[in-house]
Amino acid sequence: MSDPTEPVTPEYQRFDTEADFQTAVDRLLEQNGRELRVFDPDLEGLRLNSPARIERIERFLLASRTRRLYIVVHDPEYLMRRCPRGMRLLARFSHVIQVNRTIEEIREVQDAFLVLDAEHYVRRPVARFFRGAIGIHDETEALAMRSRFGEIWSASLPSVSATTLGL
Numbered sequence: 001m002s003d004p005t006e007p008v009t010p011e012y013q014r015f016d017t018e019a020d021f022q023t024a025v026d027r028l029l030e031q032n033g034r035e036l037r038v039f040d041p042d043l044e045g046l047r048l049n050s051p052a053r054i055e056r057i058e059r060f061l062l063a064s065r066t067r068r069l070y071i072v073v074h075d076p077e078y079l080m081r082r083c084p085r086g087m088r089l090l091a092r093f094s095h096v097i098q099v100n101r102t103i104e105e106i107r108e109v110q111d112a113f114l115v116l117d118a119e120h121y122v123r124r125p126v127a128r129f130f131r132g133a134i135g136i137h138d139e140t141e142a143l144a145m146r147s148r149f150g151e152i153w154s155a156s157l158p159s160v161s162a163t164t165l166g167l
């Protein structure tokens with residue numbers, strides 16, 4: 001059994017393919033944490049209509065009542081029109097998931113990342129490519145990404161609702 005007072009060595013791993021990206025996202029979802037923050041231009045690369053991905057996100061959210069998922073996109077159309085499983089997830093967990101859309105002034109931002117608390121992350125410098133990196137227990141970089149997410153979140157508005165009325 002590991003000593004909780006012992007410092008944890010940060011892990012950093014690069015990836016270059018979609019398969020490696022998907023593996024990194026799955027690994028991130030297996031980590032302990034409370035708040036998952038996602039910024040992606042359109043969410044297409046996250047496979048939010050895949051039963052396996054939805055199951056992993058559900059497991060993450062069900063692990064604790066305090067778990068939250070915050071998502072910011074430039075364009076929510078992919079989620080709303082092509083991800084019925086993602087929309088069902090949003091309906092089921094509407095009390096812990098919020099999806100925002102960026103305001104026009106920052107829509108040129110083209111990277112994508114997921115950050116879990118201020119400790120773990122998956123990042124793609126250019127969202128249309130699957131090249132990027134995962135960091136586990138990398139508090140320095142994860143904290144910077146969480147701060148950046150806060151700035152993006154501040155420049156966004158609530159966007160996607162699980163109901164047609166937005167209730």
